[in-house]
């Protein structure tokens with residue numbers, strides 16, 4: 001069995017043992033746990049993705065809760081090991097939890113936390129950055145400059161797409177998809193078409209109100225449309241950004257057939273999860289459609305890219321950094337720690353995981369609740385009255 005060798009320990013005499021499989025940004029999360037009598041053990045092993053065996057070794061014989069990462073496979077084996085060690089809580093330091101088998105957690109009575117809300121704007125900003133970078137070919141142009149190829153202004157040099165007046169398509173208009181839509185509509189005066197299983201009334205009201213504002217100022221109003229099928233978005237949008245959860249319904253949502261429906265000069269952005277796109281089909285599509293561009297933060301077989309992707313000039317690729325702002329990453333660590341702490345202390349679950357701000361206020365103690373437990377109903381956990 002692979003044994004993690006390097007561990008940093010805080011408050012060695014704490015009553016509750018909480019393990020974090022990775023060092024996380026900031027110190028607030030550590031202080032909050034230590035103040036509540038936790039011994040905090042942080043795995044500092046120099047190995048990016050820990051195996052199930054590594055994590056079993058970290059859990060050991062007695063462990064009250066674990067804070068883990070989206071790169072780890074939290075299934076039957078780990079929940080069984082955690083439960084045997086007396087553990088009652090696990091939290092992903094992520095909003096997405098497709099790496100977690102929630103049924104297995106339910107079976108072992110382990111609460112599963114995630115970190116919604118705190119990464120909404122940061123992630124949407126990266127999706128917007130990729131949209132702009134792809135539309136204006138910024139990465140290609142940067143490489144060209146650094147290669148010393150620029151020998152003077154030319155009318156045809158790196159001509160890209162104007163966003164103003166074009167249509168932005170959002171697939172999965174939840175927290176992040178809606179934030180991205182607002183940025184593109186307000187920032188670049190794009191019209192919106194979106195597809196989601198649920199209606200996003202707030203988003204629709206926002207676009208309507210902004211359209212009225214523009215009209216009142218003598219400008220062309222922006223418009224919105226809720227598409228009844230995803231195909232409508234694919235066919236009509238000039239920029240399409242993917243923001244659904246990853247599950248059975250969204251696996252390979254973008255594939256050979258759906259790519260063929262998009263405009264030849266469309267821009268496709270993915271800051272959700274890699275397997276939402278069939279990446280082999282995408283590489284083929286990019287090869288045959290040089291004016292089609294993509295901005296990818298996530299990949300089907302992370303950390304790897306499918307063969308050929310890295311060679312394509314019409315693809316911008318970044319290493320899963322959409323939530324990587326200091327405030328967000330520190331906030332994610334805080335929410336993950338408070339999810340675990342709340343369950344250990346027997347606190348109720350916060351009633352609205354879309355409203356986690358009170359947990360992020362550094363100048364006040366956090367509410368006595370777990371901010372977001374995804375299987376709270378299945379476990380019959382009490383809900384906070386706050």
Ligand SMILES: NC(=O)c1ccc[n+]([C@@H]2O[C@H](COP(=O)([O-])OP(=O)(O)OC[C@H]3O[C@@H](n4cnc5c(N)ncnc54)[C@H](O)[C@@H]3O)[C@@H](O)[C@H]2O)c1
Nearest residue numbers: 096123172173174175176196197244245249271272322323
């Ligand atoms: N790249 C990153 O670093 C990064 C950062 C944050 C989140 N994410 C990913 O983004 C996802 C969304 O996060 P969120 O906070 O906006 O979640 P959310 O739950 O608020 O939004 C997800 C939306 O997807 C919709 N949806 C589900 N199935 C669908 C389907 N088949 N077709 C269309 N829409 C569907 C849901 O109705 C919901 O509105 C996360 O689950 C995570 O995987 C990635």
Ligand SMILES: O=C(O)[C@H](O)CO
Nearest residue numbers: 093094095096119323
């Ligand atoms: O789901 C998440 O939270 C991201 O992928 C990590 O930021």
